Amino acid sequence: MTTATFILIHLAPGDPIGGGLDDPRVSEAVRAHWRAVYGLDQPLAVQFIRYLAGVARGQFGYSFAYNESVSTILARALPRTMLLAGSALVLSFVAGIAMALIQVARHGTATDRVIGVASLAVYSLPEFWLGQVALLTFAYVLPIFPAGGMVDPVMHPYLGPLAALWDRIDHLILPALTLSALTAAGIARYQRAALLDVAADDYLRTARAKGVPERSVLMRHALRNAALPVITLFGLALPGFLGGTVFIEKVFSWPGIGSLAVDAVTARDYPVVIACAVLGSMLVAGGSFLADVLYAVADPRLRRAPGPSRP
Amino acid sequence: MHLIVSISARRTAIRTSIRTALLATALWTVACRPGDRSSASAGGAGSSDKSPGGTVVISVSADAEPLIPPYANQQQTRLIVEQLFDRLAELGDSVNTVGDRGFIPHLAQRWDWSPDSLAITFHLDPRARWHDGVPVRSNDVRYTFSIYSDTAAGIDATTQLNQIDSVTTPDSLTATFWFKHRYPEQFFDATYQMLICPEHLLGKIKLADLRTAPFGRNPVGDGRFRFSAWSPGASLTIVADTANYRGRATLDRVVMAISPTPAGAIAKIFSGDADFLEVVHPEDIPEIRRHPALTILPYADPSYGFLWFNLRLPKHGGPHPIFGSRALRRALFMALDRTSMVRNVFDTLAVVPRGPFANSSQVADTTVASLPYDTAAAGRTLDSLGWRRGPDGVRQRNGKPLAFTILVTTSSKPRSQMAILVQDQLARVGVHVSIEPVELRTLVTRLMKGDFDATVWVWKPDPSMSDLKQTWTIPAERLGANWGAYESPAFDAQVDSALATSDLARVREHFHQAYTIINGDAPAVWLYQPLQLAVAQRRIHTGYLRPDAWWVHLPDWYIPESDRIPRDRIGLVAATP
Numbered sequence: 001m002t003t004a005t006f007i008l009i010h011l012a013p014g015d016p017i018g019g020g021l022d023d024p025r026v027s028e029a030v031r032a033h034w035r036a037v038y039g040l041d042q043p044l045a046v047q048f049i050r051y052l053a054g055v056a057r058g059q060f061g062y063s064f065a066y067n068e069s070v071s072t073i074l075a076r077a078l079p080r081t082m083l084l085a086g087s088a089l090v091l092s093f094v095a096g097i098a099m100a101l102i103q104v105a106r107h108g109t110a111t112d113r114v115i116g117v118a119s120l121a122v123y124s125l126p127e128f129w130l131g132q133v134a135l136l137t138f139a140y141v142l143p144i145f146p147a148g149g150m151v152d153p154v155m156h157p158y159l160g161p162l163a164a165l166w167d168r169i170d171h172l173i174l175p176a177l178t179l180s181a182l183t184a185a186g187i188a189r190y191q192r193a194a195l196l197d198v199a200a201d202d203y204l205r206t207a208r209a210k211g212v213p214e215r216s217v218l219m220r221h222a223l224r225n226a227a228l229p230v231i232t233l234f235g236l237a238l239p240g241f242l243g244g245t246v247f248i249e250k251v252f253s254w255p256g257i258g259s260l261a262v263d264a265v266t267a268r269d270y271p272v273v274i275a276c277a278v279l280g281s282m283l284v285a286g287g288s289f290l291a292d293v294l295y296a297v298a299d300p301r302l303r304r305a306p307g308p309s310r311p
Numbered sequence: 312m313h314l315i316v317s318i319s320a321r322r323t324a325i326r327t328s329i330r331t332a333l334l335a336t337a338l339w340t341v342a343c344r345p346g347d348r349s350s351a352s353a354g355g356a357g358s359s360d361k362s363p364g365g366t367v368v369i370s371v372s373a374d375a376e377p378l379i380p381p382y383a384n385q386q387q388t389r390l391i392v393e394q395l396f397d398r399l400a401e402l403g404d405s406v407n408t409v410g411d412r413g414f415i416p417h418l419a420q421r422w423d424w425s426p427d428s429l430a431i432t433f434h435l436d437p438r439a440r441w442h443d444g445v446p447v448r449s450n451d452v453r454y455t456f457s458i459y460s461d462t463a464a465g466i467d468a469t470t471q472l473n474q475i476d477s478v479t480t481p482d483s484l485t486a487t488f489w490f491k492h493r494y495p496e497q498f499f500d501a502t503y504q505m506l507i508c509p510e511h512l513l514g515k516i517k518l519a520d521l522r523t524a525p526f527g528r529n530p531v532g533d534g535r536f537r538f539s540a541w542s543p544g545a546s547l548t549i550v551a552d553t554a555n556y557r558g559r560a561t562l563d564r565v566v567m568a569i570s571p572t573p574a575g576a577i578a579k580i581f582s583g584d585a586d587f588l589e590v591v592h593p594e595d596i597p598e599i600r601r602h603p604a605l606t607i608l609p610y611a612d613p614s615y616g617f618l619w620f621n622l623r624l625p626k627h628g629g630p631h632p633i634f635g636s637r638a639l640r641r642a643l644f645m646a647l648d649r650t651s652m653v654r655n656v657f658d659t660l661a662v663v664p665r666g667p668f669a670n671s672s673q674v675a676d677t678t679v680a681s682l683p684y685d686t687a688a689a690g691r692t693l694d695s696l697g698w699r700r701g702p703d704g705v706r707q708r709n710g711k712p713l714a715f716t717i718l719v720t721t722s723s724k725p726r727s728q729m730a731i732l733v734q735d736q737l738a739r740v741g742v743h744v745s746i747e748p749v750e751l752r753t754l755v756t757r758l759m760k761g762d763f764d765a766t767v768w769v770w771k772p773d774p775s776m777s778d779l780k781q782t783w784t785i786p787a788e789r790l791g792a793n794w795g796a797y798e799s800p801a802f803d804a805q806v807d808s809a810l811a812t813s814d815l816a817r818v819r820e821h822f823h824q825a826y827t828i829i830n831g832d833a834p835a836v837w838l839y840q841p842l843q844l845a846v847a848q849r850r851i852h853t854g855y856l857r858p859d860a861w862w863v864h865l866p867d868w869y870i871p872e873s874d875r876i877p878r879d880r881i882g883l884v885a886a887t888p
Binding site for chain 1: 366368373374376377462463465466467469470519522523527540542543544545546548564566568569570571572574575578579581582584585749750751752753755756757759790791792877878881884
């Protein structure tokens with residue numbers, strides 16, 4: 001991944017020596033100075049070997065745009081994104097599964113159809129557009145939430161612990177809801193299909209025949225057996241959310257990894273771009289591992305070691 | 312049908328609002344001539360209660376870079392750095408850069424010129440202190456010059472200081488600038504180009520490490536605001552320096568809040584989360600006018616946009632097959648109806664420039680001749696050059712079509728719109744224009760390499776008269792600027808003469824001649840000069856917004872006691888850790 005990103009970003013046209021330096025009045029000598037400082041005057045192979053050597057030592061290099069080490073920048077941005085993406089992840093799964101349960105409980109009714117159409121409509125919306133509409137609607141037309149940012153930049157340092165916590169939550173709700181809305185719609189569709197697949201199974205009919213209330217049939221019996229596809233989604237949703245935050249963070253002025261990655265690509269800030277890509281791939285791997293673990297938790301059959309086959 | 316009516320009504324509303332804003336601009340321009348700061352308040356209706364206090368949240372599109380004065384090029388960084396650090400003297404609102412007329416004493420209480428005008432001696436204010444309490448002394452001035460003028464520091468202001476020979480410090484409160492020769496902008500170079508830096512904090516840092524020094528994230532300055540807090544990517548806060556030698560800033564605090572998207576920025580203004588936004592998009596004006604708490608603040612913009620021709624081929628350096636011809640460039644210039652183009656793109660929020668300058672420039676010349684809009688003359692010229700219309704309507708010569716490509720950045724709607732209009736208008740005289748949208752960083756790289764036919768570009772000159780020299784002359788080309796490779800020794804001679812003259816009337820005359828030459832050579836088509844509209848909460852009283860740096864009077868902005876909201880009343884108590 002490091003190699004691929006390194007090659008791709010260097011293939012992209014554009015000079016990383018920018019900021020105020022892309023003004024025509026800045027002399028070529030000044031630009032050459034900074035290229036030399038950042039090692040950009042070296043052959044690409046030399047730059048690559050140096051970079052790999054740094055990564056091997058856990059150093060992702062130095063940002064051209066921020067004049068800080070990439071590790072420092074990532075350490076600052078990652079918790080912000082994890083807060084947003086983690087909240088959205090939980091929200092989207094709770095909402096998606098709840099919608100699916102309602103749809104299955106009211107299968108074939110108007111409620112089922114309305115939720116189905118609504119979730120399909122939301123699922124089809126572009127994130128950037130939905131973010132802007134949500135921002136203008138709920139921060140301006142109906143001023144319920146703050147208009148972006150992680151906290152109130154003026155009052156937050158002066159608030160007590162509880163008020164400061166609420167300030168943070170208040171700023172989190174709208175971007176997290178927007179981010180989760182798109183995923184929740186998809187999850188609802190997957191979960192509904194999985195629940196309907198198991199709806200006619202014998203064990204559910206038996207449970208109903210024994211007088212188990214329908215709510216318990218769905219929640220305790222059907223849901224657990226229909227959880228596998230959604231668990232797969234859960235594992236992959238984490239890196240997926242990282243992609244979603246690219247747009248949502250921009251719209252809601254949330255200074256996390258997504259916003260950082262966009263700015264880095266625009267500025268040709270090679271070390272930051274590569275680090276973000278490596279981080280994304282680590283999250284994909286981590287998500288897949290998490291999905292495997294959750295599979296085993298949800299389905300005991302997967303925990304059994306394969307025994308000798310019977311004759 | 313309803314949709315069409317609504318769009319039409321909305322457009323009418325936008326146009327009406329723009330015209331009202333323009334009228335306000337005109338009235339404001341008359342009422343608020345540079346230098347007349349007393350009449351320049353653009354805030355709400357009127358209280359003159361300037362008691363200290365209040366918070367202003369400024370919405371900006373990007374975070375600041377490290378707050379090291381010599382590297383403060385980007386606008387957000389300048390906005391903050393110029394509040395934290397003082398110059399020896401500040402440019403006046405008249406933006407005069409010749410001699411010392413209009414300059415306001417800052418770190419220097421006064422100054423003397425040597426009899427031969429080859430030296431200026433600055434006498435520092437003995438009350439001046441860095442925010443850590445250490446006195447500001449002449450050593451700081453000498454140190455500052457040493458870093459700004461060192462080519463090993465990679466500072467782009469270095470070339471502007473190459474006419475200063477040295478800085479000496481006869482005593483701790485006196486710094487003398489020695490110049491290599493006399494020229495009109497000696498004082499400007501000695502003051503405007505450098506923000507004085509603290510030697511006791513930076514002097515031990517190697518020059519190569521200066522840009523990345525921790526100081527840049529926690530700076531100690533001497534300005535009327537001091538650094539308070541920075542949450543990178545989110546916000547940056549500065550607070551009044553209550554013991555400042557020039558008097559405390561009237562506001563308690565200024566917060567720069569980052570909103571990367573225009574929708575996010577305007578939402579913050581509408582919701583009251585932010586107080587000031589430096590650029591308003593025309594489509595937001597009707598909504599702003601509906602808000603009684605908001606006010607639109609027009610101010611002059613020193614930038615100008617132009618269609619830039621590349622006169623030289625990048626690989627072998629020969630003349631460009633199309634734009635190498637002066638007569639052809641003139642024909643293209645005459646084929647463009649710039650007035651209608653500007654009206655189409657900007658309505659009334661821009662005017663057509665008469666040359667490579669904005670009207671707010673001290674050397675603007677509204678009398679200089681410009682090529683007329685005359686498609687018939689353009690057509691005749693193209694015919695005379697052998698470019699004849701082919702069967703498809705496109706002119707050809709020796710079997711080659713008269714065709715070129717305009718590079719345009721995807722990040723600027725006005726530039727893209729201008730390129731489309733140029734394409735349309737040149738098609739009418741038989742010129743085929745292709746438009747190639749590219750991302751800004753790619754565009755800049757191609758321009759620097761000379762790998763382009765033409766582009767729509769915007770320049771924001773600094774206040775110096777030498778800006779023309781830095782952008783359109785042969786020396787500028789050698790330095791790596793002047794990407795279009797325009798070369799005219801006659802033009803250069805007029806610019807050099809202007810820059811060597813202290814008599815403003817003669818300066819103007821030389822610039823008039825220079826503009827006449829460059830307009831005749833048409834290395835570019837001067838397309839538009841925008842007018843800027845900022846928006847602020849009405850409780851904020853801003854005063855004059857100087858075209859080159861609207862933030863320069865920020866320490867004197869105020870919020871009357873009766874208009875203050877809770878965040879204005881925090882005071883300067885320390886925040887809870």
